[in-house]
Amino acid sequence: MNLQAAGRTDIGRKRNNNEDFLYVDDELGLFIVCDGVGGNMSGEVASRKATELIVDFICRNRTLLDQALEDERSDRPLQRFVEQAIRHTCIELHQLAQSGPGFDRMATTLTMLLIGERRGVVGHVGDSRLYLKRNGDVTQLTTDHTVLTEYTTGNPEWAEQCPDPELVKRFRSMLTRAVGNESNVSIDTFVFAPRDGDVLLLCSDGLSNYFRSGTEISRLLDGSSVTRVAETLVAYANRQGGHD
16 A cells, blocks of 8 residues: 655644644554643643654554554454553653643643554544545544533534533533543544545644534645645644634
8 A cells, every 4th residue: 555644733823832743654654643731831742752652662562563463353453552552651641740840730632543554543532633535525533532522422413502602612622531641541442444545634623623514624635745735734724713
C-alpha cells in the first residue's frame, strides 16, 4: 500500500502557545495527534511528551507490533498492543504531572493510527478525531469523550434543542477522558481494513469544531497533494476564527 501523508499545526489567531502536537511517519505507518490541556505551558508539554512516549514504546517493541500485524487470525493482538502503548504513556505522563506545581493537572487527548499492509488500528482518548473519506463519503470513526457526547447519547437532538448555546459549547469542550490526569484511562481501540483511495484525517478540535457537514469535509479533503490539503485545512480553521 502506497501511503502519502502530511501534517500541519498552527497556533491560530487567539492563543499565545500551541498545545497541539503531531507525528507523521509514512515509513512506520504511524500517525498521532495530541491536544494538551493544563495551566501555564503544561498542556504544550503534555501533548509533546505523550507523542514522544508513544513513539518510543512502539520503536522499542517493534517486534511485538510486527507479530501482531502478521497475526490475521484475530484483531485482538493489534488492539492489545495499542492499549499497552497508551497505558504506558498514561502512567508516565501522570507521574510527570505529579512532579511539580508547573505540571499540575497536565493531560492530553491522544488519537493514534497505525497502518499496516492489510489492516489499520486506532487508539483513541479524548476529543481529537479520525475521519475517513471513502468514495466521496466522510465518516467520523472516533467518538468524542466529552460531556456533550454523554448528554446526547440516546438523545441526539439535545444540542439542537438546548436554549443555551453557551452551555452546549461548554459541554462540548469538557473532556470525560484524557491521558495523564489519572494513572489509568479507558481507551477506545478498533481495527479496520484500509482501501486504495482512502483519505484519513486526524485532527484536534481546533479544526473539527468548525466542520458543519460531511460534504464540507469531503470538499476540504480534495486536493492535488496531501501537503496542499493540510495547508488548506489550516487556512480554513484560521478563516473561521482560529480560536484553537
